[in-house]
Amino acid sequence: MADLNDPTTSWWRNAVVYQVYVRSFADSDGDGVGDLPGITSRLPHLAELGVDALWITPFYTSPQHDHGYDVADYRDVDPLFGSLTDADDLLARAHELGLRVIVDLVPNHTSEEHEWFRAALAAGPGSPERARYLFRDAPEGELPNNWSSVFGGPAWTQVDDGQWYLHLFDSTQPDLDWRNPEVPAMFEDVLRFWLDRGVDGFRVDVAHGLFKEASLRDQEVGEDERPTSGATTEHSMVERDFKDEPMWDQPEVHEVYRSWSKVLDEAGPDRMAVAEAWTQTPESMAAFVRPDELDQAFNFAWLLADWSAEAFAGVITDTLAAVAPVGASPTWVLSNHDVVRHVTRYGGGAQGLARGRAATLAMLALPGSSYLYQGEELGLEQVDVAPEHRQDPSYLRTGEVGRDGCRVPMPWGGSEPPYDFGPAAGQPWIPQPADWAALTVEAQTGDPGSTLEFYRSALRLRREFAWTAGDAVEMLDLGAEVLAFRRGPLTVVVNCGDSAVGLPEGEVLLASGPLEGGLPADTAVWLR
Incomplete structure (x- = not known):
């Protein structure tokens, strides 16, 4: 076992982390939505699978316009998912099973129902309350700038008194102004609140987005281009044009993470943070994991690579070269709650599954941490969710198919929906396909040819060399x-x-x- 007091062998450096999308993992109370007690009841599955930790998507108080990524209270649990006592019970049971727990933190924006934003609307232009967010004036018939929302449409919404507020995501998610000292102070308190309750780490949502260029100038685009705030991360083996992104990856953000590093160190040598940082180069990604900042950053280049030996080799070479100068451990990920599942990306069906298993074997052999997404151990594919069941705000804003297809609830057992997802007989919050009976945890357990047993074998063997190779x-x-x-x-x-x-x-x-x-x-x- 690693010496957790040695920063070069901290547990996360070679960990396998399993992402739990809280709404879709396990339902304890029969309302069709996953919850914290449901997660606790299924923790033995993760221990048997052989992972080292779980990362849980946001479970805080929220109106759920973006399924928890619109936080109204960072220090409480939404009743939809349980209570603070349930969170404490989950942490205790996970630690009993030898599992670390990483929780999601959403610092770029709050919910429109957060007490700060309600106060900002009530206080009016020029008030200290509005200064916590990015409110701006604009001439009649114009917007403050040309930025667009990641979820489609303008990144600005006008309030009744005529001012506009910035939201790089949904209009219900106003962006905070991190140049206001009240904002970093509040989040340091939030970190300490959850560290005191025993969490082992944080996944930092939109870690690259906290600061915008102070002028909020227009984004520069070509004659035939439209402004976009979408992610541009890629590792390319050829030269490419870099986008102008005044809303992302500003240098001031690194001072925030230097402060957070001190908070984590105060809590103990075994606490960590991993950045969701969509950056344009391997080098800019590595800047987030310098020794005095965060511990890891998601390496989305592996996820974005085509099924190609040349592409995979380029990602491996570029990633290891980028993190080596800062002494950080790389991360590898194939799927998460925001992207099409990799079995489908690789062609779907038997071919997609074969390629998915092969890419997983390569990923698990590399130095650093691997992040798995719930259901990939079952070989789940992207589901074509019927329009009437889609709930992703990006779909609701644009009409384009969103992320619902990778968020369909887990099949645990039985021969028909809801496949033991919960005690209710009906379909869960997103309906499950009728042909998943052979893919459940129950059906695959003990079958030597199943994807589940393949993952269990790979993770068991990985433990033999992860720390020594x-x-x-x-x-x-x-x-x-x-x-x-x-x-x-x-x-x-x-x-x-x-x-x-x-x-x-x-x-x-x-x-x-x-x-x-x-x-x-x-x-x-x-x-x-």
């Missing part, structure tokens, strides 16, 4: 369509081509699929 990765040349690398005693080969390839010498530890005639297409193997 070192951080050095040697890329191997086994052909243009093959991703191959060596880490310590482990050799990893992924066949991204269309036909089988030969295998190097070595003992087969685990393969993502049957090994026939060498290494088949869309298959990966661990060799020792």
